[in-house]
Amino acid sequence: MKISPARVAAFEILGKIEREKAFSSVLLPLYEENLESKNRALCHELTLGVLRRQIYLDKIIESFSNNKKLDLTVRIALRLGIYQLLFLDKIPDYSAINESVNLIQFAKKTSAKGFVNAVLRRVLREKIELKFADKVERISVETSFPRWLIENWIKQFGVEETKKLARANNETPPLVFRLTNKTDEQTLEILNKIGLEITESEFVPHAFHVSKPNELLFAFAQKGKIYFQEESSQLVGQAVNLQKGESFLDVCCAPGSKLSQIANQSAENNFMVGGDLYKHRLRVVSEILEKTGAKNVNILAYNALDSLPFAERSFDVVLVDAPCSGTGTIRHNPEIRYFLTEKDFAELSAKQLKILKNASKVLKTGGRLIYSTCSLEKQENEMVCEKFLVDNSNYDKVLPELPKRFLTEKGFARTFPSRDNMDGFFIAMFEKKN
Ligand SMILES: C[S@@+](CC[C@H](N)C(=O)[O-])C[C@H]1O[C@@H](n2cnc3c(N)ncnc32)[C@H](O)[C@@H]1O
Missing domain, CATH: 3.40.50.150 (Vaccinia Virus protein VP39)
Incomplete structure (x- = not known):
């Protein structure tokens, strides 16, 4: 069985986060160190993507598996599969399904292979129609925030702000750094020269947004020339x-x-x-x-x-x-x-x-x-x-x-x-x- 290293890494990271309350920001660099750049990007996307949609994905799993009680590994393989089917256009459907079935085999849960395959095929074929008890549950599921937290935000900020806040909290944040030596023009020039778009923050002196991650950027951070800071x-x-x-x-x-x-x-x-x-x-x-x-x-x-x-x-x-x-x-x-x-x-x-x-x-x-x-x-x-x-x-x-x-x-x-x-x-x- 050939299995994608990016998916195995995301599968293991998601398992650790749920079982051990580990943090993605700690686990991702550890796993990504051993992946080549294409797999690194996919592992990142799958891990954070699933975490940002988890409640929504679980609601879909619930509705397509008749509320069957699921083992955590089976649930994570399904979350990964459904996330790829619904949110990642560049991944062919057959690949999303096969890879999740392979993960089940990898986790030695062979008896669940047919089940995972069947649920993912139903998600692919059938219309997704979720039912919500009320509007708070809808916000909670659609944005994947626990109901109690949505209720807490509604009390503080109102319904509309809560929706905006929950959605914004699922966005990928910009990459921001500061120069450790605020007069170091040379570092900025080098980064610009290699084609990175660097924009100075409108509100925070010495803070810079950078268009995309890059090896040299990380090398500069390693050397202490720049420091990644929100x-x-x-x-x-x-x-x-x-x-x-x-x-x-x-x-x-x-x-x-x-x-x-x-x-x-x-x-x-x-x-x-x-x-x-x-x-x-x-x-x-x-x-x-x-x-x-x-x-x-x-x-x-x-x-x-x-x-x-x-x-x-x-x-x-x-x-x-x-x-x-x-x-x-x-x-x-x-x-x-x-x-x-x-x-x-x-x-x-x-x-x-x-x-x-x-x-x-x-x-x-x-x-x-x-x-x-x-x-x-x-x-x-x-x-x-x-x-x-x-x-x-x-x-x-x-x-x-x-x-x-x-x-x-x-x-x-x-x-x-x-x-x-x-x-x-x-x-x-x-x-x-x-
Ligand atoms: C929000 S973090 C600080 C971040 C830090 N100021 C920075 O910018 O990198 C809060 C810190 O409080 C520390 N902390 C928690 N309880 C503490 C305590 N009782 N006494 C001293 N530090 C504590 C934690 O270890 C953590 O490093």
Whole structure:
């Protein structure tokens, strides 16, 4: 039996994501390293495509298999087959069907081969008519977001915005990088010369969109000349706006995207510290800092849920880029939607508030405290900040210095995949009065 390496890789990755709650962003590079470029692209497309359509694909499987209880491997082979039949024009139908049957054989589930073949042939031949209990279920299935999450978004943003948000969250995000040395014109020239279209961000200085992935681009990233970082993530560094001589603490700094950005873009005489709970994640931070040429940064491990290991009023600027649900980054991590549960938001917001309060203690009078998340949820954003202000009357909320389009009526900043074609970030800024 000849079997496509791209499909085997996608089949195994999807299995691991579901069984082990693994992340596609971690597994894809590991598998793709061993694939040649054509297979790499197909593996990528199949894995992310299935994750972005999973609830929809499952609803089709349900309707064509009379709600039969299915083994996970059979379900994944069917998801892959149906995804190719319905969404990938360039793959011939016979190939989509045969390859899924081969995957079943590969997984040693030979007795299910006939079943998989029959379901896929029905999907190919028959009209797909799905029934929905109500309009919320329709949105949930058509966009493949769990019903509870759609309901939660409807409560926060209304039905129409939720539809837009859910659809935008299934789009492939643009590839964005920053120059680690902001005056490095030569790197841009080389990338332009090899035919890559590089466009400067309209809103984030030093951020560039690139038309397509390319080996040289990855080689430049490897050497630390460029760093792949989402525009909205870079916006946090922009809001921090570290001035010459100011001391800075990044309370939750790993893997170091914002810390290295701020260090790369600040003057050399800034005293900077980055901390995180996990030592292994701090090793990644060290590597990134070194690779990108960031200087004057000290890193250490601590638990920010306890008091921080610094004297009170030590820093001019403190950033809390808090651990969060990550619902703003679903374009990059489509599986997050299946891992989260309703109660996570309440647990996270309690943790975020605790970390923010601990962080505020080490800020000097007159200093700036920045709170950010890559979550779309008000519970993790506005509500955390409002509770913080109630308990800390010595802080004023100030508007982050960012383009007007990102500023909200309540005095915070937000980005939305649906409105800005950026991941969904939240940024708040406070000033310590005394
Ligand atoms: C959103 S990420 C930070 C991303 C980082 N600022 C960047 O730009 O690369 C949140 C971080 O908080 C860390 N974290 C979670 N709980 C923590 C705790 N109790 N104390 C300190 N750090 C914690 C996680 O390890 C994670 O690295």
